[in-house]
Amino acid sequence: MTQSLDYLKETASQTAGPYVHIGLAPGAAGFDIYRQELGWDIAGPNARGERIRVEGIVIDGTGSPVKDVLLEAWQANADGIYAHPEGGGEVEEGFRGWGRVITDFATGEWAFDTVKPGRTRGRNVGTQAPHINLWIVARGINIGLNTRLYFEDEAEANAADPVLNLIEWERRRATLIAKRTERDGQTVYRFDIRLQGEEETVFFDI
Amino acid sequence: MTKPGEYYQRDRMWHPPAYDKDYKTSVTRSPQYSLISLQNSISEITGPTFGHNDVDPLDNDLIKNYAQPGQSPIGERIIVHGRVLDENGRPVPNTLVEVWQANAGGRYRHKKDTYLAPIDPNFGGCGRTITDENGYYFFRTVKPGAYPWRNWVNDWRPAHIHLSIFGHAFAQRLITQMYFEGDPLIATCPIVNTIRDKAAIGQLIAALDKNATIPLDSIAYKFDIVLRGRRSTMFENRLEGN
Ligand SMILES: [Fe+3]
Numbered sequence: 223m224t225q226s227l228d229y230l231k232e233t234a235s236q237t238a239g240p241y242v243h244i245g246l247a248p249g250a251a252g253f254d255i256y257r258q259e260l261g262w263d264i265a266g267p268n269a270r271g272e273r274i275r276v277e278g279i280v281i282d283g284t285g286s287p288v289k290d291v292l293l294e295a296w297q298a299n300a301d302g303i304y305a306h307p308e309g310g311g312e313v314e315e316g317f318r319g320w321g322r323v324i325t326d327f328a329t330g331e332w333a334f335d336t337v338k339p340g341r342t343r344g345r346n347v348g349t350q351a352p353h354i355n356l357w358i359v360a361r362g363i364n365i366g367l368n369t370r371l372y373f374e375d376e377a378e379a380n381a382a383d384p385v386l387n388l389i390e391w392e393r394r395r396a397t398l399i400a401k402r403t404e405r406d407g408q409t410v411y412r413f414d415i416r417l418q419g420e421e422e423t424v425f426f427d428i
Numbered sequence: 429m430t431k432p433g434e435y436y437q438r439d440r441m442w443h444p445p446a447y448d449k450d451y452k453t454s455v456t457r458s459p460q461y462s463l464i465s466l467q468n469s470i471s472e473i474t475g476p477t478f479g480h481n482d483v484d485p486l487d488n489d490l491i492k493n494y495a496q497p498g499q500s501p502i503g504e505r506i507i508v509h510g511r512v513l514d515e516n517g518r519p520v521p522n523t524l525v526e527v528w529q530a531n532a533g534g535r536y537r538h539k540k541d542t543y544l545a546p547i548d549p550n551f552g553g554c555g556r557t558i559t560d561e562n563g564y565y566f567f568r569t570v571k572p573g574a575y576p577w578r579n580w581v582n583d584w585r586p587a588h589i590h591l592s593i594f595g596h597a598f599a600q601r602l603i604t605q606m607y608f609e610g611d612p613l614i615a616t617c618p619i620v621n622t623i624r625d626k627a628a629i630g631q632l633i634a635a636l637d638k639n640a641t642i643p644l645d646s647i648a649y650k651f652d653i654v655l656r657g658r659r660s661t662m663f664e665n666r667l668e669g670n
Contacts, residue, residue, distance in 0.1 A: 228517070229515050229516065230514075230515045230517055230654045230657075231439070231442060231515065231627070231628065231654060232436075232439065232515055232602075232654050232655060232656050232657075233602065233604050233631055233632070233654045234442055234444065234604065234625075234628040235443050235444060235602060235603060236590075236603065236620075236622075236623075237451075237454075237622075238592075238603045239605075240538075240540060240541075241540070241541060242528070242590070243538065244536055245526050245556075245592060246592060248554055251536075251537065251538040252538065253494075253552060255494055255554060256484070256487065256556075257484055258482075260478070260482055260524075282456040282457050283456035283458075284456050286456075290540070296471070296476065298471075304471070305474075305476070305477070306474035306475060306477060307477075309470070309474050319476070320475075320476035342469075342470055343470050344469065345467060345469040345470075350469060353471070355598055357601055360457065361457075362453030362455075362456070362458075363454070363458075364443070364445065364448065364451070364454055364622050365443050366601060366602075367446075367459065370471075384469075385466060388464060388466070394461075417459055418456065418457075418458070422461050423459075424461075424464055425459050425463050426463060426464050426465075427440065427463035427465045427466065428468065428598070428599050
């Protein structure tokens with residue numbers, strides 16, 4: 223017999239199920255209950271930097287849109303600071319860097335407005351390219367999927383990013399790069415997420 | 429001098445795998461390539477913070493938070509309480525816990541739920557709270573009913589409450605479900621059984637807690653939640669470096 227280690231085990235994940243909106247976005251489920259729902263304003267009114275829209279769709283293994291997904295975004299501000307005690311500094315009043323996004327039940331399209339994040343501190347040396355961390359839950363997803371969105375117009379920073387460079391299959395890195403477009407004078411980044419198939423998005427065990 | 433470092437890696441043999449043919453919806457929604465293992469950076473050791481401005485005192489009382497004045501929802505009145513801990517056994521204070529559930533008849537207040545059991549006019553089915561300095565939380569609600577779902581022809585979900593917990597880092601983010609001690613539907617549920625380890629399933633079953641009941645009012649269940657623990661770096665692992 224050896225001594226036993228007295229660690230606890232992490233509570234196992236279970237799917238968020240089809241009715242995740244009741245808990246996390248009750249307005250979308252069809253009723254009004256809280257004074258304010260959380261996660262609707264990622265950057266707040268005082269955030270510096272470029273205002274952007276991010277939009278996309280989540281596609282399943284049959285090529286169909288996933289219409290009941292919920293995404294959470296976590297990002298740094300334009301200076302590369304996270305709104306957290308270990309985030310690297312102070313952020314603008316009202317900048318939270320966290321948001322919750324649900325898909326349109328009819329089309330599966332989702333979108334959120336924020337500011338483009340700056341480069342963040344690297345794990346060991348250097349910096350990470352600007353990116354938004356995404357977490358995806360839905361019916362049929364047994365444990366939340368972690369991925370990262372990078373920006374097409376940051377080619378130089380992306381080429382040096384330690385996480386993108388960790389992906390051995392270079393052509394798979396492209397699944398993490400959002401495409402930049404302009405629409406009605408606004409910058410829009412398109413980021414489609416493929417759960418399966420030839421162009422399956424890279425997901426991380428973080 | 430020790431500095432907190434990164435979070436313990438997730439035990440992917442303990443969590444359910446993405447793909448499980450008996451939970452049919454997972455078949456086309458499970459990544460087929462392996463996850464890319466990432467050591468924590470600042471992006472993972474940070475995460476959103478919440479305060480008492482974000483929630484109202486009544487938000488954790490599902491018996492009252494949607495009921496008409498003077499009325500209350502139908503069902504067994506219960507208290508669900510416990511602590512949010514990390515794998516080191518330390519409390520996780522000031523973290524947001526959100527819950528959602530069906531009513532006592534097994535029906536959700538959701539425009540996509542068409543089960544024939546009735547909506548309860550006095551029950552919304554969601555709540556939220558922030559753990560106290562000891563990681564403690566509680567909700568008051570009614571016990572949810574079992575409900576049928578389309579998977580195999582005759583599948584029924586055991587009574588359950590969905591929970592969403594943040595912790596202090598995006599790496600700790602977790603959604604799970606809580607079941608009730610003694611429910612015979614737990615053993616045959618394909619969603620429960622996406623988890624392979626019996627001990628991991630046991631950790632999702634709340635125990636009847638008669639010490640926490642309110643006599644002549646509400647019965648209680650205790651449900652502790654464990655989030656990922658964090659390393660103390662006895663040796664520099666260069667996470668903080670730049
Ligand atoms: Fe459910």
